[in-house]
Amino acid sequence: MTSKTSIDFNNTTIAFASKSTTQLKKAYLIFSMMNYPQIVNIGSKLINLSLKWHLPIEWIIKRTLFEQFCGGETIEACQYTIKQLMQANINTILNYAVESKQTEVDFDTACKEIEKTIISASRRTNETPFAVLKISSIGSLYLLEKFQHSPNSLNAEELSRFENIKKRVLHLCQQGYTNGVKILFDAEESWIQNVIDTIGLEMMKKYNTMNQTWIYITYQMYRKNSLAYIYNHHQLAKNQHFRIGAKLVRGAYLEQEHIYAQQKGCSNPIFNNKIETDHAFNEAIQYLLAHLDCFSVCIATHNEESCRLSIEIMQKLNINPQDTRVLFAQLLGMSNQLSYNLAQAGYHVAKYVPYGPIRNAIPYLLRRAQENKSIQGQSSREYLLLKKELERRKRTQN
Numbered sequence: 120m121t122s123k124t125s126i127d128f129n130n131t132t133i134a135f136a137s138k139s140t141t142q143l144k145k146a147y148l149i150f151s152m153m154n155y156p157q158i159v160n161i162g163s164k165l166i167n168l169s170l171k172w173h174l175p176i177e178w179i180i181k182r183t184l185f186e187q188f189c190g191g192e193t194i195e196a197c198q199y200t201i202k203q204l205m206q207a208n209i210n211t212i213l214n215y216a217v218e219s220k221q222t223e224v225d226f227d228t229a230c231k232e233i234e235k236t237i238i239s240a241s242r243r244t245n246e247t248p249f250a251v252l253k254i255s256s257i258g259s260l261y262l263l264e265k266f267q268h269s270p271n272s273l274n275a276e277e278l279s280r281f282e283n284i285k286k287r288v289l290h291l292c293q294q295g296y297t298n299g300v301k302i303l304f305d306a307e308e309s310w311i312q313n314v315i316d317t318i319g320l321e322m323m324k325k326y327n328t329m330n331q332t333w334i335y336i337t338y339q340m341y342r343k344n345s346l347a348y349i350y351n352h353h354q355l356a357k358n359q360h361f362r363i364g365a366k367l368v369r370g371a372y373l374e375q376e377h378i379y380a381q382q383k384g385c386s387n388p389i390f391n392n393k394i395e396t397d398h399a400f401n402e403a404i405q406y407l408l409a410h411l412d413c414f415s416v417c418i419a420t421h422n423e424e425s426c427r428l429s430i431e432i433m434q435k436l437n438i439n440p441q442d443t444r445v446l447f448a449q450l451l452g453m454s455n456q457l458s459y460n461l462a463q464a465g466y467h468v469a470k471y472v473p474y475g476p477i478r479n480a481i482p483y484l485l486r487r488a489q490e491n492k493s494i495q496g497q498s499s500r501e502y503l504l505l506k507k508e509l510e511r512r513k514r515t516q517n
């Protein structure tokens with residue numbers, strides 16, 4: 120258990136203990152390239168073009184972005200990563216990273232694959248207590264958007280396809296509940312998010328009790344209305360006697376939201392600057408940790424200050440690091456300095472481990488590359504930490 124002293128997130132010996140020097144050198148090369156936004160932008164365009172022209176680009180993606188950010192192409196291929204993480208007391212959250220599919224057959228296939236992640240997770244819930252549900256992987260984006268905009272405008276065929284989405288969600292939540300695996304609903308673009316929240320809330324009411332949280336929804340704190348949503352859901356949970364599973368993120372669709380608002384001529388639901396997003400994120404951490412009687416919280420961030428603040432609040436409120444109502448989460452391939460140092464200090468930590476066929480995981484990988492491209496941002500932080508660890512190993516011949 121941790122003392123009242125804060126955790127040293129610069130401890131690269133702990134952060135990279137599971138990585139060989141060769142692996143670190145490769146990661147260093149990848150993050151150093153992502154420090155150049157032009158390379159990321161041009162690379163993303165080239166990858167998209169290659170996909171359109173059916174060029175065989177899998178091999179290069181596999182050896183670079185895929186190896187850095189994904190666990191493998193199948194659940195079986197992720198077993199090595201799961202074991203490695205568990206050795207550092209870090210749980211795995213398997214995430215079938217297939218996106219942008221269109222047909223009912225694709226959605227049924229994705230639903231079966233997510234079911235497999237639930238069954239696989241249920242075999243070792245001490246290592247893999249969660250599974251992820253991204254609704255746009257089991258239903259049409261177009262349909263979700265149309266329903267959110269105007270539910271009455273769906274024709275009979277569309278209504279039946281919309282019902283299929285709800286059936287798939289219900290089936291997966293029931294599988295999670297029956298098999299003792301918690302389900303995290305991912306948050307997506309604002310023009311489909313109200314539908315996702317409504318379905319997620321229905322599932323929380325159905326499966327969560329005052330003692331058990333089986334379903335979590337995601338609050339994107341870059342949205343101006345998220346804090347109000349949290350307060351609102353809190354009241355609802357109190358009145359109707361169920362716990363809210365709250366995964367907190369800042370939000371991953373910043374550029375898409377700007378473009379959408381511009382194209383549609385509607386107001387942008389996202390804060391105008393990062394300071395406001397950070398403020399909302401901090402407020403949410405404060406609020407949720409102060410109300411663990413009603414909330415189970417997953418703090419999903421790569422931001423050190425947010426992790427530091429969470430720990431300070433937990434210490435102030437005498438919340439034990441081992442309290443199962445609080446979980447920290449990061450994505451595979453990023454922010455090991457947070458995951459490994461938090462776990463070492465006794466906090467509950469999990470990594471999202473995306474997997475899937477390489478070609479299908481490309482949208483996910485491109486989002487990671489875009490997120491990491493800023494000179495001021497995450498990439499340079501990763502880059503500096505990798506550099507520090509490589510220099511330390513060279514100095515100590517370790």
Ligand SMILES: Cc1cc2nc3c(=O)[nH]c(=O)nc-3n(C[C@H](O)[C@H](O)[C@H](O)COP(=O)(O)OP(=O)(O)OC[C@H]3O[C@@H](n4cnc5c(N)ncnc54)[C@H](O)[C@@H]3O)c2cc1C
Nearest residue numbers: 305306368369370371392393396419420421422448449450
């Ligand atoms: C385990 C895990 C699960 C995740 N699941 C989801 C999910 O379900 N849905 C989802 O959308 N995202 C998800 N994300 C991604 C997340 O939303 C962020 O994009 C990412 O984590 C970066 O934010 P940060 O808190 O780590 O750090 P930071 O680097 O401190 O924050 C970057 C974020 O700040 C916000 N921001 C940046 N500039 C501005 C600006 N000008 N105005 C307003 N806001 C700004 C954006 O949200 C940006 O992503 C997940 C992340 C993790 C670690």
